[in-house]
Amino acid sequence: MTLIRKIIYWLSPRLLAIGFISGQAVFATSSTDIHDCNQATTPKISIHCGKTPSVIFDKNDRLWAVFEQNQFIYLTYSDDFGKSYSPPVTVNSVAEKIYADGENRPKIAVGHNAEIYISWSKKTEGKYTGDIRFSRSVDNGKHFSPVKTINNDKLLTGHRFDSLKVNRDGQIFISWLDKRDKIYAKKSGNNYKGAAIYYTTSKDSGLSFAPDKKIADRSCVCCRIAMTETNDGKMAVLWRHIFNDKKLGDNIRDHAIAFIDDKNSSQIQRATVDNWKINACPHHGPSLTLGPDNNFHMVWFTASTDKKGLYYGAYNAREKTISAQIPLSQQASASHPYILYANKHLVLAWKEFDGKKSHIHYKYQKFNEKNNSFPGNTWISSKSVATSKKESDHPTLVASQNRTWLSWHTRAEGLKLIPLI
Amino acid sequence: MIELKLSQLARTLKRGNALLLKLLLLISGCLLNTNVNSESTVFNKNSLQQIEQQYKNQPFLMIIWSTDCPPCLAELQLVGEIKKENPKLNLAIISTNGIEEKAELDKILNRSSLTSVPSWAFSSKNSQQLKHSIDPRWYGEMPRSYFYDNQHKRKGYSGQLTRTRVISWMKAVR
Numbered sequence: 001m002t003l004i005r006k007i008i009y010w011l012s013p014r015l016l017a018i019g020f021i022s023g024q025a026v027f028a029t030s031s032t033d034i035h036d037c038n039q040a041t042t043p044k045i046s047i048h049c050g051k052t053p054s055v056i057f058d059k060n061d062r063l064w065a066v067f068e069q070n071q072f073i074y075l076t077y078s079d080d081f082g083k084s085y086s087p088p089v090t091v092n093s094v095a096e097k098i099y100a101d102g103e104n105r106p107k108i109a110v111g112h113n114a115e116i117y118i119s120w121s122k123k124t125e126g127k128y129t130g131d132i133r134f135s136r137s138v139d140n141g142k143h144f145s146p147v148k149t150i151n152n153d154k155l156l157t158g159h160r161f162d163s164l165k166v167n168r169d170g171q172i173f174i175s176w177l178d179k180r181d182k183i184y185a186k187k188s189g190n191n192y193k194g195a196a197i198y199y200t201t202s203k204d205s206g207l208s209f210a211p212d213k214k215i216a217d218r219s220c221v222c223c224r225i226a227m228t229e230t231n232d233g234k235m236a237v238l239w240r241h242i243f244n245d246k247k248l249g250d251n252i253r254d255h256a257i258a259f260i261d262d263k264n265s266s267q268i269q270r271a272t273v274d275n276w277k278i279n280a281c282p283h284h285g286p287s288l289t290l291g292p293d294n295n296f297h298m299v300w301f302t303a304s305t306d307k308k309g310l311y312y313g314a315y316n317a318r319e320k321t322i323s324a325q326i327p328l329s330q331q332a333s334a335s336h337p338y339i340l341y342a343n344k345h346l347v348l349a350w351k352e353f354d355g356k357k358s359h360i361h362y363k364y365q366k367f368n369e370k371n372n373s374f375p376g377n378t379w380i381s382s383k384s385v386a387t388s389k390k391e392s393d394h395p396t397l398v399a400s401q402n403r404t405w406l407s408w409h410t411r412a413e414g415l416k417l418i419p420l421i
Numbered sequence: 422m423i424e425l426k427l428s429q430l431a432r433t434l435k436r437g438n439a440l441l442l443k444l445l446l447l448i449s450g451c452l453l454n455t456n457v458n459s460e461s462t463v464f465n466k467n468s469l470q471q472i473e474q475q476y477k478n479q480p481f482l483m484i485i486w487s488t489d490c491p492p493c494l495a496e497l498q499l500v501g502e503i504k505k506e507n508p509k510l511n512l513a514i515i516s517t518n519g520i521e522e523k524a525e526l527d528k529i530l531n532r533s534s535l536t537s538v539p540s541w542a543f544s545s546k547n548s549q550q551l552k553h554s555i556d557p558r559w560y561g562e563m564p565r566s567y568f569y570d571n572q573h574k575r576k577g578y579s580g581q582l583t584r585t586r587v588i589s590w591m592k593a594v595r
Contacts, residue, residue: 101489101547128491222489280580281490282562303560303579332558333549353549355557391545 035414045069045088047076048414052105052393055407055417057400058114064141065415066091066108066118068100073120075108075141081400082417091135091144097123099130099160102336102394103224103283107164109172115205116141119150119174121160128221130160132176136206150200152212153180158195161285163225165235171262172206173235175199175225181217193250194242195221199235201262215258215265218242224285228296234261236296236317238271238288251279255286255300257315271296271315271322276304289341292367293374294318299328299337299348310337310350326377329361335394341367342399345421346374349385349395349406358392359384360408364421385420388412461527463520464541466554472513473573475539480594481511482587483567483575485555487547488518488525492581493564494533501534503587510591512538515555517563519546570594 037049047053050069057063063078065085072095074088099121100106106120116137121130132150137143151159158179165173178198185192197215202208220240227237241256257271272286286300295314302311309330314323328337333353340347349362363379388410395408397420406418472483484500486493497514504510514535516526520542530540543551552561559565562579568590569575578586 127494128489221491278562278580279492280562280564281487281492282560283489284560284562301560303562308560332556332560333553335561353553355553356550358549391548 034412037414043070045072045074046414047074047085047088048409050074051409052100052102053407053409053415054105054108055396055398055415056108056110057398058110059401061400063398063400063417064108064110064116066106068098068106068120071095071097073098073106073118073135075116075118075137075144077141078417081405081419082415089141089144091118092133092147093144094147096133096147099123103222103285104161107162109164109166111136111166111172111205112170113138113205114140117164117166117172117206118144119162119164121162121176122149124156126156128158128160128179129156130158132159132162132174134174134206134209138205145206150174150209150212151176151178151180151198152200152209153178155180155183157183158221159198161222161224163227163237165227165229167229167233167235169233170205171233172202172209173199173227173260174201174209175215175227175235175237175260177219177221177225177239178212178214179221181214192217194218197225197237197239197258199237199260199265203262210262213260213265215260216241216256216268218244219256220253220282222281222283226286226288226298228288228290230259230290230317231294234259236288236290238286238296238298240282240285240300241268241270243270245275248275248277252277253282254302255298257288257296257317259317269315269320271298272300272302272311272313272325273322274302274304274307274311274325276302276307278303284336287338289339289346291341291346291374292344292369293372295323297339297341297346299339299350301335301337308332310334312337312339312348324377328363334361338395338397340397340399340404342397342404343402343421344369345404347397347404347421348379349397349420351392351395352384357387357389358410360386360395360406362406362420364404386416386418461516461520461523461530461540461542463544464515464551465544466550468515468541469555472539472541473569476511476513476569476573478571479511480571481513481569482590483513483515483569484582485515485517485563485565487516487563488522488529490563494529496564496581497529497533497535499582499584500587503584504538505534507591514538514540516540516542517547517552518542520544522546568594 035048050067053067055065073091076085076088109117135144161177177195182192200209223240243252255272256268258268259266284301310328313325337350347364390412393409404421
């Protein structure tokens with residue numbers, strides 16, 4: 001045996017052993033899910049195997065779901081409340097990089113004449129850059145229009161974290177976080193804090209959109225925007241803002257609310273007062289719903305000196321006042337709350353992690369029609385309604401004609417639709 | 422000449438156990454990124470313990486960041502500068518991005534002059550289990566830092582670090 005062979009002979013088993021150990025470290029996380037997403041030689045396109053789904057029921061209780069998978073947006077539907085789904089239809093005919101994480105996901109809305117509207121944030125060249133993209137279907141989700149870019153500034157900068165809604169008149173509203181003003185400020189030799197909130201509207205079912213309008217400067221740059229319709233057809237927009245407080249200084253990352261229609265945006269108002277001073281990315285946007293009491297019910301995350309965790313509160317737009325801000329959960333693992341009023345119930349859901357499993361908890365209260373109010377801080381139930389040992393998405397709530405459902409996507413189980421109320 | 426060198430190598434190899442130990446230390450050093458190696462390695466549920474072991478009886482600054490956090494990038498730049506000025510500063514840099522984004526992560530670290538700093542990336546992007554393994558009381562906001570003293574009592578801090586904060590800590594633990 002030559003000397004070199006001797007060396008190889010001596011080294012091989014030892015290197016193999018080391019390779020095995022390091023290999024285990026890398027591959028120990030591969031998932032085994034119930035939908036065979038990892039089995040096929042070609043990727044299986046499915047709501048369960050894709051990422052970051054958003055769902056909505058139409059007036060016939062068909063559940064429409066949009067999701068991202070391998071640089072495509074897909075649409076699918078279910079007529080049996082999530083037990084089975086139709087074959088996915090591709091929305092964008094050309095692959096493109098798409099933001100698909102908990103705070104930044106494709107959105108879906110249904111128009112008055114059963115139009116399907118979809119928006120998402122496309123990754124463009126560079127860091128934190130993107131464009132807001134839109135496509136629609138007018139044949140019940142069979143085909144989609146060519147994708148168009150919604151933001152009209154033609155700048156290579158951040159246009160991300162889109163939010164999409166349709167109002168009672170069928171008008172489409174899209175709002176997003178926009179960094180064009182940072183570029184303008186830089187050209188003028190000025191600094192610019194955070195991003196801005198911009199929006200646009202469409203009165204012709206998505207054929208055309210109005211020029212972009214700014215709602216406010218100084219939004220936080222990495223939290224989702226919450227948007228819900230007001231009782232006069234406007235949109236209420238809630239986002240994490242960067243307040244500059246006279247006493248506390250800059251970087252107060254509480255929430256602001258504004259009301260928009262196709263012409264104007266209202267002055268912004270402070271919607272939460274936690275005084276969370278931080279120069280960081282919370283990656284934790286709020287959620288918003290309008291109650292029959294005409295209050296805007298909100299849930300959010302904060303980690304200020306004296307308030308840490310998830311909170312619930314209500315904003316009265318007429319009086320511009322905020323109700324008592326009530327802690328939902330102060331567990332450090334409690335995250336990403338969602339709120340929805342539907343079918344006479346106000347429902348809250350959020351995620352917690354116990355060290356081994358993620359749990360979805362929820363609370364609800366019933367609207368008292370006689371008193372025209374909710375029963376204050378009296379909530380029913382707060383239990384784990386779903387669990388997962390693997391990675392999971394943020395929980396969302398969605399309402400059918402008679403029920404409120406939890407929609408939760410997990411790596412192990414795919415999309416779960418669970419009836420709550 | 423070559424044969425002479427090879428025979429010398431052969432004699433060295435015959436020392437067997439001692440060399441095997443050295444080899445294992447060298448390779449595990451690479452895996453743990455303790456040497457001059459800019460490559461991010463996988464962070465799993467045992468990694469924090471390994472980092473703490475690696476800096477046993479030494480103060481160190483552990484930084485958690487992600488690519489979708491603009492203040493994180495500014496902080497890495499600052500920490501890179503401080504490291505250049507203070508080569509003995511012990512650092513552990515962990516990204517919550519998945520290890521599959523390693524190329525991008527390493528590029529950012531290199532650009533921030535953090536080429537010889539031990540760095541890790543989550544085995545699974547944004548893994549709640551891994552965040553929990555670092556600190557069950559951490560809410561997930563970033564950048565997040567932990568200042569370890571000699572006895573490894575640590576203080577967590579959320580938000581972008583300032584030069585003053587890092588330098589004050591370095592003086593305090595010196």
